[in-house]
Amino acid sequence: MxxxxxxxxxxxxxxxDVKTALEAITGFPVKMVWHGDATxxxxxxxxxxGGFSYGDYLRCGAMAAQSPIMRDVVEKARKGTPxxxxxxxxxxxxxxxxxxxxxxxxxxxxxxCRDVHLKVETDKTFFTGCYRPGEVIRVPIAHAEGNxxxxxxxxxxxxxxxxxxxxxxxxxxxxxxxxxxxxAQRNIAGIADxxxxxxxxxxxxxxxxxxxLGGTDGRRVFESAVVGAVAAMG
Amino acid sequence: xxxxxxxxxxxxxxxxxxKAIQNALGALGFEGVNDVRQGKYIEVDVAGMSEDxxxxxxxRMCRDLLANTVIENYSFELAP
Numbered sequence: 001m002x003x004x005x006x007x008x009x010x011x012x013x014x015x016x017d018v019k020t021a022l023e024a025i026t027g028f029p030v031k032m033v034w035h036g037d038a039t040x041x042x043x044x045x046x047x048x049x050g051g052f053s054y055g056d057y058l059r060c061g062a063m064a065a066q067s068p069i070m071r072d073v074v075e076k077a078r079k080g081t082p083x084x085x086x087x088x089x090x091x092x093x094x095x096x097x098x099x100x101x102x103x104x105x106x107x108x109x110x111x112x113c114r115d116v117h118l119k120v121e122t123d124k125t126f127f128t129g130c131y132r133p134g135e136v137i138r139v140p141i142a143h144a145e146g147n148x149x150x151x152x153x154x155x156x157x158x159x160x161x162x163x164x165x166x167x168x169x170x171x172x173x174x175x176x177x178x179x180x181x182x183x184a185q186r187n188i189a190g191i192a193d194x195x196x197x198x199x200x201x202x203x204x205x206x207x208x209x210x211x212x213l214g215g216t217d218g219r220r221v222f223e224s225a226v227v228g229a230v231a232a233m234g
Numbered sequence: 235x236x237x238x239x240x241x242x243x244x245x246x247x248x249x250x251x252x253k254a255i256q257n258a259l260g261a262l263g264f265e266g267v268n269d270v271r272q273g274k275y276i277e278v279d280v281a282g283m284s285e286d287x288x289x290x291x292x293x294r295m296c297r298d299l300l301a302n303t304v305i306e307n308y309s310f311e312l313a314p
Contacts, residue, residue: 058300062299066298066299095302100304101304102305104247109250109251147248149247149304149305150304183248
């Protein structure tokens with residue numbers, strides 16, 4: 001039995017997509033947990049889905065990071081429960097301090113909704129174990145605030161510790177300013193905490209997890225989590 | 235007592251909205267606009283505490299929620 005929980009904030013809009021993907025891939029029901037609840041049920045993994053929590057008021061993810069449920073998510077994450085933040089979920093992870101940096105307005109100021117290529121930089125996280133480092137995958141983005149920013153020292157630390165998980169690239173895996181859709185520093189599309197159990201990413205793997213959706217490149221994010229969770233059960 | 239809080243982007247942090255405003259000002263014929271940086275202005279009405287206490291509380295509000303100190307600076311003044 002794999003216990004996955006998806007946190008639902010007012011304004012989340014990818015919560016059911018994630019639930020559907022996780023249930024199809026794990027074969028077990030996924031718990032939907034409301035933002036006003038005090039605790040997340042015991043879980044093998046927690047997902048913060050995409051959307052516009054609290055209408056993106058103040059800053060994307062800023063209000064959600066202070067919601068009652070996030071206190072428990074932060075506590076569980078610090079004790080080792082794996083957490084995946086997708087899009088708005090990534091913004092919430094940064095605002096809650098579980099991941100460094102911040103997602104700023106896209107350099108072009110436009111909301112960008114299209115498939116992008118990602119270079120997988122590491123398989124040493126809970127959510128990328130089933131990818132090969134260096135592999136290029138195609139996954140959609142849909143955001144206006146995905147422009148990753150952190151100071152140089154933080155960026156160097158992320159790179160030095162192998163915590164950059166995905167970078168925006170072209171189909172061949174070339175990473176350059178031209179292949180960066182939103183102005184993110186060093187083309188960063190996803191990062192991990194030092195343990196590799198907390199991952200935030202702007203692209204939406206749940207939108208390409210099966211052929212009917214037009215591709216399966218996002219599927220292994222969730223398969224990796226299954227493999228990781230099973231390994232953790234011993 | 236009112237706290238008038240200004241939140242601005244740190245120097246060196248790219249401000250695409252400021253750039254867009256600058257371009258629009260140029261398009262309207264305003265000359266000599268070197269740079270535009272945009273930010274936020276927030277008023278918080280606090281009651282039932284001393285000025286010192288209010289100052290400490292507003293400081294904490296800025297740090298914990300109102301500003302993201304990775305990219306933003308904040309400053310505020312208290313007015314009766």
